Amino acid sequence: MAGEAQSDCLFCKIVAGEIPATVLRRTERTLAFRDIAPKAPTHVLVIPHLHYPNAAELAAAEPAVAGELLAEAGRVAEEAGLKDYRLIFNTGAGAGQTVFHAHVHLLGGKPMTENMV
Incomplete structure (x- = not known):
């Protein structure tokens, strides 16, 4: 069910501490x-603790949390000293989403002149 941890979700396991990750915030x-x-x-990657399959479902159910993803991505960029960066939400397999837990990619540190994710 949306909003609840999924036992087969990689990102839910990272949130729970079952799979290691290099956590920044x-x-x-x-x-x-x-x-x-x-x-x-x-x-x-900036993810909600809550499980929603994609950004659209997260935004519809938990708009404040969706906004927090963007705010946290900005904080990470600031802490990394990035002036220019790209934020990407992939929604659906056809758009390149491979982990079906809402997340935003923060990319920076080089010119963003091509589609990278």
């Missing part, structure tokens, strides 16, 4: 950690 409702297959010098 943790709040009451979000978690930011380094992507294991970075597409840029800085590639961080």
Whole structure:
């Protein structure tokens, strides 16, 4: 069910501490950690603790949490010293989403002149 941890979800397991990750920030409702297959010098994923399959479902059910993802991504970028960066939400397999737990990619540290995720 949306909003509840899913036993087969990689990101739910990271939130629960069952799978290790390089965590940069943790709040009451979000978690930011380094992507294991970075597409840029800085590639961080910011996810909600709650399980929603994609950003659209998260935004519809928990708009405040969706806003927190963006705010946390901005904080991570600031802490990394990034002036320019890209935020990407992939929604659905056809858009490149491979983990079906809402998340935003923060990419920076090099020019963003191409589609990277």
